[in-house]
């Protein structure tokens with residue numbers, strides 16, 4: 001088995017990224033992890049080398065690559081989440097999310113592709129979301145940024161394969177990670193009542209969700225696979241949803257998405 005040794009994980013200050021970093025350190029990988037403010041972190045993981053990275057800042061991406069250019073595996077975990085009525089979210093806010101979840105992630109990845117391509121080996125794992133597949137209401141910006149990332153990942157995968165570089169996406173649905181969220185819905189908005197309801201339902205769904213270690217198990221599956229698949233769904237519930245979805249009509253899937261979000265009409 002060709003096991004990668006030097007790993008860069010983005011967004012290890014908390015949540016899923018932190019859980020992945022902890023697990024890989026315990027397994028003996030050489031782990032580098034990023035945060036926008038590593039200097040402020042009080043609960044660093046021993047064995048992780050911290051690097052400053054802000055995906056919305058090209059110069060920060062450049063510095064990160066300069067600090068660490070030779071890696072065997074890149075795990076693009078860092079991301080930002082946003083919720084609110086599509087009509088109420090300004091294009092500038094949409095751009096902010098795309099800057100981090102899509103453009104910044106692309107910039108960072110492209111830098112390491114040349115390194116991996118030259119070595120004719122390497123793995124890239126991008127963390128997407130299954131909520132994009134179900135087009136969850138009031139998550140239009142977040143969902144579309146991650147769907148864009150999914151398509152980019154799956155195209156890239158086919159381009160990198162001849163060079164021995166494996167590219168995959170992991171798509172969780174709900175993980176109880178304490179995920180940060182920017183909620184945008186002004187007082188007085190016509191959407192306020194329904195949007196607040198969806199926000200509360202999402203919090204409930206997250207509090208009942210599985211811990212990050214289910215996703216960590218999927219990362220390990222990819223690390224150990226000789227020929228990893230393009231897309232993985234980390235939790236059993238998500239896999240079930242995705243499987244059942246293949247046999248249902250669009251109308252039924254829409255009803256399930258709305259029910260999961262707490263909307264009935």
Ligand SMILES: NC(=O)c1ccc[n+]([C@@H]2O[C@H](COP(=O)([O-])OP(=O)(O)OC[C@H]3O[C@@H](n4cnc5c(N)ncnc54)[C@H](OP(=O)(O)O)[C@@H]3O)[C@@H](O)[C@H]2O)c1
Pocket residue numbers: 010011012013014015016017034035036037053054055056077078079080081100127128129130171172173174175176177178179180181206
């Ligand atoms: N939790 C879920 O249910 C769920 C479901 C589907 C997909 N996901 C995806 O899984 C990934 C991890 O989510 P999580 O639940 O662990 O979220 P989280 O707890 O909010 O952690 C997000 C991480 O991203 C980093 N980050 C945020 N903005 C950044 C920026 N501009 N540049 C660089 N890093 C930045 C943060 O680091 P600093 O603040 O230290 O910079 C933090 O470590 C995300 O991509 C998320 O979209 C999560």
